[in-house]
Amino acid sequence: MSAIVIVGAGECGVRAAFGLRENGFDGSVTLIGEEDLLPYERPPLSKNHELDPKFIYSADAYDTAKIDLLLGKKVASIDCTNRQIELSDGLVIRYDKLLLATGARARLFPSLIGCLTLRTQADAEAIMTRFTPGAHVGIIGGGFIGLEVASSARSLGADVTVIEAGRRILGRAVPEAIASAVHTRHAQAGVRILTGTAIARTTATQVYFEDGSHMAFDVIIAGIGAVPNTELATNGGLNVENGIVVDRSFKTSDAAIFAAGDCCNFIWRDQRTRLESWKAAQDQGTHVAGAMLGDDAAYAKAPWFWSDQYDLTLCVTGIFDLSAETQTRSTSNDTSIVFQLDPDGVLTAAAGIGIGNSAVKELRIFEKLIERAKVFDGSVLCDPATNLKRLLRD
Known part of the structure; x- marks a missing residue:
């Protein structure tokens, strides 16, 4: 019986695990996640004031699908020669095929000391409890995450300032006409948006600007993008360049190893790209499940992003x-x-x-x-x- 191991229990990894069963795979499926929580949806983290995680599947669903779910486990290394992984607790697991769905982590520059970031349920719990009426909240970064957090903070009565180094918000994501509409809506809600504003450094409560001025806050959140988790791939000898490099079927430079989701650099429209998107993670998880079982169809799903603000x-x-x-x-x-x-x-x-x-x-x-x-x-x-x-x- 063949064995498929999936490292990463986020949207992509979970979707791939269930996709294998839906495609008729009857070998062993092991899904490994670093967090102790049952795999949950990440989009609500910046919006859910109640802080209750929304689980992707119930615990019973994994049992029914005969998916061996290992939570609170960190993979220490990949042995490509012997096709096995070793966990940080010393456990060795053999695979016939391996999927790296390791996702990404919040980017934080060394100069941004004391800033909170939003990527996990624990992060959300630490951040949302700080959004009280009248609290002074500073948000570094005018991208999707920063603006969603700004919307949540303002809706809870906090005084919010968004600081963006670029000349406008959403400068890497959408055309200016759309960004302008978002900017206007935040301004109507009372959010102060500072664009073209360079930060020199921060503490947990102070932002120091390159022009010598500074601002004080009760809490500062950095939403300046994400870094793909590629350390396992790099140490395993796989090709990595702005993510784990994969072909049109999400196969890495090792024929037995695949990668998908936020951590991978894939081909779309004959160009290489990397996406940080719930929909892409879900679509790629479904696709790579078929690819691991021999379906060589090229991935053709169009990227899709969405953001709810006010x-x-x-x-x-x-x-x-x-x-x-x-x-x-x-x-x-x-x-x-x-x-x-x-x-x-x-x-x-x-x-x-x-x-x-x-x-x-x-x-x-x-x-x-x-x-x-x-x-x-x-x-x-x-x-x-x-x-x-x-x-x-x-």
């Missing part, structure tokens, strides 16, 4: 070239949608923002259109009279 939902599908032109689809007053075509007219990315789920429906259609890699006349997509669903049937 009463707004922001969605992004595909990957924008933020130096290139975008076009706008005319919509209702409370919704904004922009998209991008490559020089050949192939749809590559779209983003939308609106009250509740008002933009989600059309963005889901854009997602499917992107996956089909079809050529479009931009004016057709801009026209509100164009039935997007009908384009799917053409």
